[in-house]
Amino acid sequence: MPPKTIIRREEWERRLHDVQVTKDDLNRLIMDYLVIEGYKSAAEEFSQEANITAAIDFASIESRMDIREALQRGDVHEAITRVNDLNPEILDTNPALYFHLQQQQLIEHIRHGRIQEALTFAEAELAPRGEESPEFLSELERTMALLAFDSSSLAPSAVSELLSPAQRMKTAGEVNAAILESFSQGKEVKLVQLLKLLAWGEWMLSERAEFPKLDLQAALPGHGEGMGEDEYMHE
């Protein structure tokens, strides 16, 4: 690797200053986050206070969030009903998503010790799907393995993690993304994409140059460093 160039702070500050971005631009990034992540009332307030419109109607945020909440409390049946109310095509056109919802249903049965129901459900609903694809089959096997352990603490983590809240959130996230897609709304939060781009960009550049990195944690309020900063927002 050749020696790295060094970009001094003043020079870097000047470049930061030259970046073209306005408050309205950033407001839209915030709105995108509020909408996609389903902060309905915040989105409504923000649309008034910042005088911007969201590309989606606020009522749909609510039903999306209801579905998410249903999944997070383990009520898969409710979630499936609501998704179908919203748009029946979502599950029809998305077999993997439907399978994951049913898998979640099976997990909920097992979690609550409804062994008989779990077996019946697995046999009637999931086994036929398992024949459709190897991916479904291995997921089904992994889930059924839960039954083999008395207590989930004895199970290998690949199995026991199915009972974690993260599994519910994963399923909820998948449903959320599918619904957003059905509205032709971007499904990944732009703010997250921006953070990923930062991580990539700083890493790539740090292989080629020494430059002032951004300590985001410190840039959040409560961490000072506000004194004597350059002003770079041109209004």
Add this chain to the structure above:
Amino acid sequence: MSTRGSPRTYEPRVIRVDTARSVDNACVSSSSTSPTRTRRPSATGVRAPSVQRPPVGHPPSLPPITPTTFPRPAYLDRSALRHLLQTEPPRLPGRTEPVTIRVGSPGHSAGRSRRRSPSSDSDEEDVSPPRELPPTTPSVLLSSSPILRLPTRWSDAYRNDMLSLSYDGRELIYHGVSSSADKDAAAARTIYPIPPACGIYYYEVEITSKGNKGNISIGFMGRDVKVSRLPGWEKNSWGYHGDDGSSFAAEGRGTPYGPEFGAGDVIGCGIDFCQNRAFYTKNGTLIGPVFENVGRDCDLYPAVGLCHSGESIRANFGHEPFKYAIEDHTRRQQNLAWDKIQSKPLEWPPISGMKYENGAEGSKDAPSGSSLTAEERVKVPINQLVLSYLAHHGYARSARAFEAQCKSRGGLSHVDSLTRIPPPISSASRSIHDHGMDMDDVTSGEAQEGDIELRTRIVGSVTTGDIDTALIETQTHFPSVLEREEGLMLFKLRCRKFVELVLEAAELKKKMKMEESEMTMETEYENSDVFKREWADGMDVDDGASPSLYAGSMVSNGHGASSAAIPIKAKRKQSFASSQHSWGAATALQYGSALEKAVQYGQILQSDYKDRPEIRAIFKRTSVIMAYDDPLEAGGDAAEVAGQGARVALATELNQAILRSQGHPTHPALEKLYRQTAACVIHLALLGVGTAAFADMPREFLDA
């Protein structure tokens, strides 16, 4: 040989006598330092004669080639730096030297500087010395708007003499008496290298020769590769050869690659800076990727080579539609590049190499959630990012609603950390907070929301022009804001108040004039010349007198209070008619007192700050608005000082000052995040990282 459109007279070229028939790179180099190289100062704007190698073996004295301009090819719109990519040098007055800017890159500094001597008065790069200039420090090379020139024509100097060049710089014809192919190879490259910030660069070459089955090579070469060899044979050159369809990368024996090509075929040649791989097309069909590390260690120029008499080619650098659907190709590659960047799961903090240095993968720092995925873990800081943004700009209701929703959400167990935003910490206790993220150190939410609203109210009153409220509230709640920098903020607010007073007066005046003009229609009253002259003599604002003092004297001189206007040099034709008329009088009186108030306030300001020259400059700029009838419509400086934009700017400044006084950052973390990311990506793109060139932030993040 101008590459520019500026009209100029033709001047004879200085022809260097050179007996060498085969001119190659070595000669090109020596020509530049040759004593015959004539230069004369270009101060008068006269173009210095350029140096040309002897035109051997083809018609001498080509007339100057008409410059050809065309818009940037559409496929280049995929580059995030598209606005910097230019097909033709811009015409800079008083500057004949095309400035090519290259970001310093550690790997590339030696042997590939594109910069030329600033003293060079030529307008063609061909005659400039290829010798190395002293290395310039990389940081200065990136000006805020570097210009990246695209190849648009073959170079007149970096071409073999057996090739003649058409007027438009796109067609090359082989004129040599060919015998054995290898010996008489003749190559040419373009004037400008390919800016890697293109992401993907593409050009097409049509084989226009008749009948001859030739050995034609199409590809790229570095800056100083011999033009007596086919591209692909020499180091830093790459070529696809028509006689056998092989690809050559600095080698004498090629690798089977694509179909053969010859007369009538159109060969496309592209470079993808995401992988530094080339690709070719034949008659609009993609052949596939080829070569590794193309252009990693050198500048890259489109290049062709011919071997036989009668062979000819014509290049399309994008001035006409391409055979191949390069736009679709580029779009696909852009999507792939974006997916690659986005494929890694996000960790917090998102900066690799900084926080992960100790091998900690971030999970250790996770507040409580061993059961949470990385994706879930980052939600907390992202929520902080959002909430702090809302609080920063004073979107109080949004902030409150967002915070409430975060708290009520089940899956996030540690949302309580959000209440830290924005903690009202005195500067005395700030040091405690500086030590880092202490989750227990939570200030009560209620107090903060009060703070946001207070700040928002103050800032809002500046935006609406109610400076008195802003002054009083700031004094009450954030006195240190007004005291900082010897009261600079206080002064700026008072200045604004002065502006508001003047605007008030101007508004009344407008009203008065409307009433007057209605009146004038009735009374047909004409201005007297004497009256006009009196105004013209006494009230010239150019005389350097302080406009405010001057205006003050006017108020007291008699006509001011009843009929006067702010004297306007540019708009002196005013009807001073009939202000005595009964229904204009009330307004006129109001106007008079408003004006008096403004003037007095201005005088107080003037005297309060008379010992502070740095501040007087600000005041001077402000007081210019006194010179206009209607400052808001005057345009220029006056409107800038008076307009809503100035209020908003001041409000922003006050907001930042208050935040700063509370120990908060003056810019929201989100804004810093965006700027830092953009600066990294732009720099990478200029360094030639194609993936970065395709990371089009405005398109990805800002377009609605």
